[in-house]
Amino acid sequence: MTSSSPGDLAVDGPPPDPDGADDLGVVVRGVRRTFDLVVAVDRMDLRVPPGQVTALVGPNGSGKTTLMLMLAGLLAPDSGTITVAGADPVTRSSAARAAVGWMPDVLGQWETLTCREVLTTFADAYRIPAAQGRARAAELLDEVHLTELADSPARVLSRGQKQRLGLARALVHDPQVLLLDEPASGLDPRSRVDLRVLLRRLAAQGKAVLVSSHVLSELDDLADGAVFVSRGRTVDARTVAEMTLSTRRWQLVALDPDHLRTWLRDHGVAEVADPAAVRPDHVLVELPTPEAAAALLRDLVRDGVPMVSQAPASGALEQVYLGLESERR
Structure with missing residues (x-):
């Protein structure tokens, strides 16, 4: 990563792909998109490899949705290049759209159509034979647990059901x-678990999955890597494994918090004062490496401190996101 100023970070464009995986995934190089005088996306870079789930993380107004619309072929970039499964969404729009499944944050719908009709209509739009389209609709309705509502109009669905x-x-x-x-968004806890299982299975099949979400704790369990964006630019990109190795804040829980705090104080381990991060009966410490965290837990147990748990104080994505200087406004 290169930096032009502390508050204006940029990363080098994606390196060449020697294995040809770019032909099955997404590559964005130096893409820019403006709306009148507003720069929504400014020289953004991104790679979404096949066989992985990539999280797109950033605050409101950072350009995430604008980028998604360009990847889906619904907006054209002012400059830069995009390839989706090897096709440019502008110059080869039919090939790109055939390769993309696009789920916006709000389901646009024909309210009088049933759930089954919504899916068969889209199957027809993709020129899937009618019988195959009906079978595919039934399969997917079962996959997203909407079989009982298959012949109900879409207007009666709840927010979570519309998402499914x-x-x-x-x-x-x-x-x-x-x-x-x-x-x-709008999914109940069971449906969130089902979504995670489904997306992991699709990635295992070799699909390239890009997920934009503000719920970073869920992305921790789902994503293989993340691209962080701010003010229209890519500011960081890491695998989840790399982020986990950089975890520094750990939350400790003991049956006797006072005993734990006394042990830490006697052994020179400072408690981090951050009331927004933990409950009063939890203890927050900062450690340089996961190995240091393992050694601390070993020593606590050895010395008879009744430990209940030790875990990162927040998810890997959240720690990286909160640590980005570009987000300190």
Whole structure:
């Protein structure tokens, strides 16, 4: 990563892909998009490899949705290049759209159509034979647990049910690339788990999955890597493994918090004062490496401190996100 100033970070464009994986995933190089005088995306770089789930993380107004719309072929960039499954969404729009499953954060719908009709209509739009389209619709309705509502009009669905129908709609043509904008919004806990299992399975099948979400704790369990954006630019990109290795804040819970605090004080381990991060009966410490965290837990147990748990104080993505200087406004 290169930096032009502390508050204006940029990363080098994606390196060449010697294995040709770019032909199955997404590559964005130096993309810019403006709306009148507003710069929504400013020389952004991104890679979404096949076989992985990539998180797109950034605050409101950082350019995430604008980028997603360009990847889906619904907006054209002012400059820079985009390839989706090897196709440019502007110059080869039919090939790019055939490869993409796009799920916006709000399901646009024909309210009089049933859930089944929504899916068969989209199957027809992708020129899937009618019988195959009906079978695919039934399969996907079962996948997203909407079979009981298959012949109900879409207008009666709850917010979470509409999200599940939107996901099924994005999958109707079995795309190589999935673009999901806030897919878990409105989902109940069981449906969130089902979504995570489904997306991991699709990635295991070789699909490239890009997920934009503000719920970073869920992305920790889902994503293989993350791209962080701010003010229209890419400011960081890491694998989840790299982020986990950089975890520094750990939350300790003991049956006797006072005993724990006394032990830490006697052994020169400072407690971090951060009341927004933990409950009063939890103890927050900062450690340089995961190995140091393992050694601390070993010593606590050896000395008879009744430990209940030790874990990162927040998810890996959240720690990286909160540590970005570009987000300190």
